[in-house]
């Protein structure tokens with residue numbers, strides 16, 4: 001397991017009244033309200049979609065779509081978009097946003113990137129997953145499923161946070177991990193999707209040779225019309241992994257220390273000249289796969 005893993009999802013295993021254990025991956029993302037963070041990511045979502053070469057009628061799957069930061073701009077440019085996400089609250093938020101814009105070519109439904117059994121083989125021209133599928137368990141299954149539902153000649157584009165990178169998200173995950181109990185045996189860190197060797201190995205397992213995979217390091221920007229402290233407050237209240245880290249830190253009496261460390265990070269990384277607004281760049285690995 002590499003450093004910089006987010007707090008283990010096992011912390012939030014929930015038990016329903018009927019006694020069935022809830023899927024911890026689903027519980028993590030339904031715990032908060034990621035829409036509150038996604039609001040700060042819309043500009044970069046638009047920029048990324050601008051470069052996807054969307055054409056009218058292109059069949060696109062947005063996997064781990066959240067509330068549609070990339071799905072909606074793609075639909076506005078004419079793609080037929082299906083957004084799939086494990087969190088029911090985000091699926092509902094995505095459908096609401098699409099309906100509010102009258103985008104009949106954009107629908108969202110619940111599903112797990114590790115097992116897309118409701119989707120037929122070769123269904124999509126383009127599968128996109130921006131900081132989405134990387135959070136699903138069983139990365140080899142994720143790669144297989146993405147390849148399976150992409151038609152031959154189609155493309156997969158992933159955006160993945162990079163372990164130990166010096167920019168915002170990798171640092172949030174790394175700092176949070178230091179305040180959290182060790183993850184359970186066998187846990188595979190999501191940020192391993194930000195390491196080229198792992199990406200090659202996972203897609204090789206899905207039958208994709210190395211020469212069909214390319215990557216670049218790119219930047220997403222978190223833009224927020226309030227201070228970095230306020231943006232950190234949104235992460236603390238609404239972003240599942242940060243919520244878990246604070247819960248773990250509270251249990252050991254270290255919550256103030258965690259807050260101070262994250263607050264210093266957010267302020268240090270803010271490039272906005274104005275203290276009452278936030279603009280923080282974060283580096284990610286963009287992976288392109290020709291299927």
Ligand SMILES: C[S@@+](CC[C@H](N)C(=O)[O-])C[C@H]1O[C@@H](n2cnc3c(N)ncnc32)[C@H](O)[C@@H]1O
Nearest residue numbers: 029064065066069085086087112113132135136
């Ligand atoms: C950091 S958010 C990114 C959301 C969106 N792609 C965006 O750019 O705003 C991670 C998303 O992945 C989803 N996710 C996590 N595990 C998943 C899984 N196993 N299958 C599908 N979606 C998953 C979460 O519910 C969440 O919406």
